[in-house]
Amino acid sequence: MKMSLIFLLMMASIAVAAQQISPGAYSLQQAVDTALKNRYDLQANQYNVLMAVNTIGRAKKEWIPVVTGNGTIRYNAQLQATYIPAGFGGLTEPTLLALGAKSVTILGLDLNQAIYRPAIRSNINIAKNNLEWQKERNRQAEIDIKVKVTEAYLNVLLKDLQQKIAGDNEQRYKEYAEIAEGKFRQGTLLENDHLRAALDYNNSRIQTEIARQHYRIALDQLKYEMNLPAATAVTLTDTIGTAVISNTSTTASPDNRTEVRQLLFQQYDNKLQLKKAKESVLPTVSLIANYSQQFLYEKFEYGRSRWWSPFSYVGVTFSLPITDHIKNAHQIREYQQRIRQTELNLLQRQTDIAYEIQQSEATLRNAERNLQIMKSNYALSGTIYENQRRQYSLGSFEYNDLLDTERSLNTAEQNYVKVVYDLLVAKVAYEKALDNF
Structure with a gap:
């Protein structure tokens, strides 16, 4: 009986609350x-x-900073000749001499950091x-x-x-x-x-x-x-x-x-x-830097570690x-x-x-x-x-x-x-x- 009374009271309170709340008002x-x-x-x-x-x-x-990776793989079918003057290396007359590697590979990173x-x-x-x-x-x-x-x-x-x-x-x-x-x-x-x-x-x-x-x-x-x-x-x-x-x-x-x-x-x-x-x-001023690894040899035989060599540089560039x-x-x-x-x-x-x-x-x-x-x-x-x-x-x-x-x-x-x-x-x-x- 008490439970029924409590339930009726709860329902009555809910009904009164529903009448008081008007969702469209x-x-x-x-x-x-x-x-x-x-x-x-x-x-x-x-x-x-x-x-x-x-x-x-x-x-x-x-x-x-702008960091870019770059790579170059080049095969020189004909090497560019270099002028050798007389007297160099005991030469009595000047001559043209082709120096360099036929297979050239360069892998590197470039950095460009704006300063101003x-x-x-x-x-x-x-x-x-x-x-x-x-x-x-x-x-x-x-x-x-x-x-x-x-x-x-x-x-x-x-x-x-x-x-x-x-x-x-x-x-x-x-x-x-x-x-x-x-x-x-x-x-x-x-x-x-x-x-x-x-x-x-x-x-x-x-x-x-x-x-x-x-x-x-x-x-x-x-x-x-x-x-x-x-x-x-x-x-x-x-x-x-x-x-x-x-x-x-x-x-x-x-x-x-x-x-x-x-x-x-x-x-x-x-x-x-x-x-x-x-x-x-x-003017604009930027810091530039580079680190590279190069491979110079007659063939692309990258396993020959002695022909790998690094080079790098750091500098400043400006434009006016x-x-x-x-x-x-x-x-x-x-x-x-x-x-x-x-x-x-x-x-x-x-x-x-x-x-x-x-x-x-x-x-x-x-x-x-x-x-x-x-x-x-x-x-x-x-x-x-x-x-x-x-x-x-x-x-x-x-x-x-x-x-x-x-x-x-x-x-x-x-x-x-x-x-x-x-x-x-x-x-x-x-x-x-x-x-x-």
Whole structure:
């Protein structure tokens, strides 16, 4: 009996927990996090970072010495003659004498170690800068996704509001139609007014269905931005008043914007490229070394060890470009012009962002004030509706007068939706301007 009771209690607790957890419920931040996790394009961008890291490793490996193994096997069918002057070895006259081995085999190792080569160091710095630049590009892509998901999420909330307002309108027109039906049966309402009330109710039902369709389309758009299957059940836990970006920043410096940071990386790349172009006229110095074993004999009889002999050398080689400063003069001039161009673009972008922050903040404050005013008007329209409905049911005025009031009510509703939409747009613009995404 005790075991059965314990089992029932466990099942009950599991059922309660299952009711509390809704796997398809998303706050705005959860929707953004899901999109960042699911999007294939963001996953693909990570490979750009890995390739940039690989480029740094490849540039650093240029310092590794180059060791090569080489071999030569040669048979001299005719030996080259060497001039022997008179007096050498007791010769009374000069002569030509063919000296050397017919079978020649040389096996060796060559080493080349760069000692001074400015291009290697410049390539490493360029690769490191490109890595940080690529990370910033990835951040830009993530910001774009965050903005799209946020806009899609808020659009669903807006369409939900429009859907609710359409439902309220339908309910009002339904009550009007029911009152008109009763009055018509009592003979206190003209047939034409009765038909108009029924027509207005049917039209309101169509508007409600259209609003539902727009809501479903907006929800599908959100699921697409989150990279969720179309059949996934999704519910939103945030409301228009609570949907905010959680990772807000306290700073509004234009230098934190990814557009500015990318221009700074671009400018640093231009300077590194200019430095590399100037370094191309500097000399390069390398250490060289060789160790070889050679076999000289009449035949390729490698077993005769006495005919094997080693030789080796160590040295330094350098190369000094003579005409490269003429060839790369245009390249140097191009990067100097790019540096100045990026400088101007950076100044303009900082100015644009400062203005964007100022304007988006003012727009957001105006939208918040307008919403407070329209909330009062919307609440007042609801009070007017209740009064008009009671008066109409008592026969205090005609249906035409009711429609005049209804038009005012619809205007208040549409204005309310508009200011809500303006507030959502202003909120996204302001958060983006502050780099809070």
